[in-house]
Amino acid sequence: MKINLKLLAVAVLVSGAMLQGCSTTSSRPDSSGQSSQVVFPKAEAAWPKEGTFPELENLRMIRPGMTKDQLFALLGRPHFNEGFGHEWDYLFKFRTGNGDEVMTCQYKVLFDSKKLTGSVYWRPDACAKFLAATPSPQQVPVSQAAPVTVQDRTLQGDAVFGFNGWRLEDINPQGRAALADLAKQLRSMKTLSRVEVTAYTDRIGSDSENMALSQRRAETVGRFLVSQGVDPQVVVAQGRGAADPVVQCEDMPRDAMVKCLAPNRRVQVRAVGQAPA
Numbered sequence: 335m336k337i338n339l340k341l342l343a344v345a346v347l348v349s350g351a352m353l354q355g356c357s358t359t360s361s362r363p364d365s366s367g368q369s370s371q372v373v374f375p376k377a378e379a380a381w382p383k384e385g386t387f388p389e390l391e392n393l394r395m396i397r398p399g400m401t402k403d404q405l406f407a408l409l410g411r412p413h414f415n416e417g418f419g420h421e422w423d424y425l426f427k428f429r430t431g432n433g434d435e436v437m438t439c440q441y442k443v444l445f446d447s448k449k450l451t452g453s454v455y456w457r458p459d460a461c462a463k464f465l466a467a468t469p470s471p472q473q474v475p476v477s478q479a480a481p482v483t484v485q486d487r488t489l490q491g492d493a494v495f496g497f498n499g500w501r502l503e504d505i506n507p508q509g510r511a512a513l514a515d516l517a518k519q520l521r522s523m524k525t526l527s528r529v530e531v532t533a534y535t536d537r538i539g540s541d542s543e544n545m546a547l548s549q550r551r552a553e554t555v556g557r558f559l560v561s562q563g564v565d566p567q568v569v570v571a572q573g574r575g576a577a578d579p580v581v582q583c584e585d586m587p588r589d590a591m592v593k594c595l596a597p598n599r600r601v602q603v604r605a606v607g608q609a610p611a
Contacts, residue, residue, distance in 0.1 A: 360373040360375070360421070361373045361421055361442070361444060363420055363421060363444040363445065363446070363452060363453075364446075365446055365447040366446050366447075366452055367398070367444045367445050367446035367447075367450070367451065367452010367453050368444065368452055368453050369444055369453070372442060372444075372455050374423065374440050374442060374455075374457045375414045375423055375440075377425055377438065377440060379414055379415070380413040380414055380423075380425040381413055381414070381415070382413070384425075384427070385413060385424070385425030385426055385427050385438065386410070386413070386424075386425070386426060386427065387426070387427045387428070387429075388409065388424070388426045389408075389527050389606075390464065390465065392408040392409060392527070392606065393408075393409070393441075393464075393465055394465055395408055396408065396409075396443070396451065396454060397451065398450070398451050398452060398453070399450050399451060400450065400451040401449070401450060401451075402445070402449060405422070405443060405451060406530070407528070407530065407604055407606055408606065409422075409424060410528060410570065411570070412424060413425045420444065420445050421442060421443065421444050421445065422442070422443045422445075423440065423441070423442050423443075424440070424441040424442075424443075425438065425439075425440055425441075426438075426439045426440075426441055426461075427439075428461070428464045437461070439456060439457065439458070439461030439464075440456070440457040440461075441454065441455075441456060441457075441461070442454065442455045442456075442457070485519075485604070485605040485606075485607075485609075486602065486603070486604050486605075487516055487602070487603045487604075487605075488600055488601070488602045488603075489509065489512055489513075489600060489601045489602075489603075490597055490600050491596040491597050491599060491600065492506075492596055492599055493506075493508055493509055493512060493600075494506065494508075494509035494512070494513070494551075494555065494601050495509065495551060495599070497592055497599075498547070500547055500550040500551045500554055501550075501554060502554055502557065502558065504554075505554070505555075505558065510558075513555065513558050513559060513562070514562055516559070516603060517558075517559050517562030517563060517564050518562070520559070520564050520605055521562075521563050521564065522610045523605070523607045523608060523609060523610055524607070524608040524609065524610055525607045525608040526564070526565060526568055526605060526606075526607040527568060527606050527607050528568050528570065528604075528605070528606040528607070529556075529559065529564060529568050529569045529570070529603065529604070529605050529606075530570050530572065530602075530603070530604045530605075530606075531552045531553075531555045531556045531559070531569065531570065531571045531572070531601065531602075531603050532552060532571075532572045532573075532574055532601070532602045532603075532604070533548040533549070533551035533552035533555065533571075533572075533573050533574065533600075533601045533602075534548055534573075534574050534575070534576070534577065534578065534579075534598060534599065534600050534601075534602075535547050535548045535551075535575055535576050535598070535599055536576060536579075536592075536595035536596075536598040536599050537576040537579065537595065537598070538588075538591065538592065538595065541575060541576070544575040544576045545573055545574075545575040546573070547573070547575075548573030548574055548575050549571070549572070549573030550573070551573065551601065552571035552572055552573050552601070553571040555571070555601055555603070556569045556570075556571040559603075576598065579595075579598045580597040580598050580600070581594065581595065581597045581598060583595055
């Protein structure tokens, strides 16, 4: 068999570039989550491309030792395709002067060997001033003066959907009442910067089927909350499949297994904002 050496060389180069592109540790943080050679991605690679205006109070809450879930609740998903690895990058916008001008900043979080927040970096360094600045009371609207709160709500078992259900019409009466009550609580908050809907399945079925089912359930719950008056701009839906099971059930007949695994089929809603007075 003849081998085309030129094609082989090209294949090696392409595969090497792909592996390099998939790297999630361009800054190569050490076990403590620190790096002496911090590397920021190109700003134009961000998604959304225009970045976001972060809640300053959320940024001020970032501390070493925070979990990725805690960071996600405050800042949302990273804005760059890094596979949720050892570093997360964001593209933030801040208003300056009288609010007519906007400054663009990149924000990087490095994680330690335990996947906890180790250190954070700004580009340019001057962007850190937005956290240190303390506006006068006249410059801070009353709605922004209250402390940021995180509210968690878990709907256990089949309290929302029946087995394999995911459509809006599949939400049972008990689930509709619970979600309507939750939406009422969310509407009563002074500010609401983020609502994360995370759905889980049991382990029955393939991984791909469970991931798709959980994503559809999360999106359906998100749409229901929006239909109840929650701002659609702050709602984020995420399916986790059979991850993080609440219970482990031994092998048993299918009907018994479905019943036993019910606690794993759950929907969690986390809201970030400012609680009512």
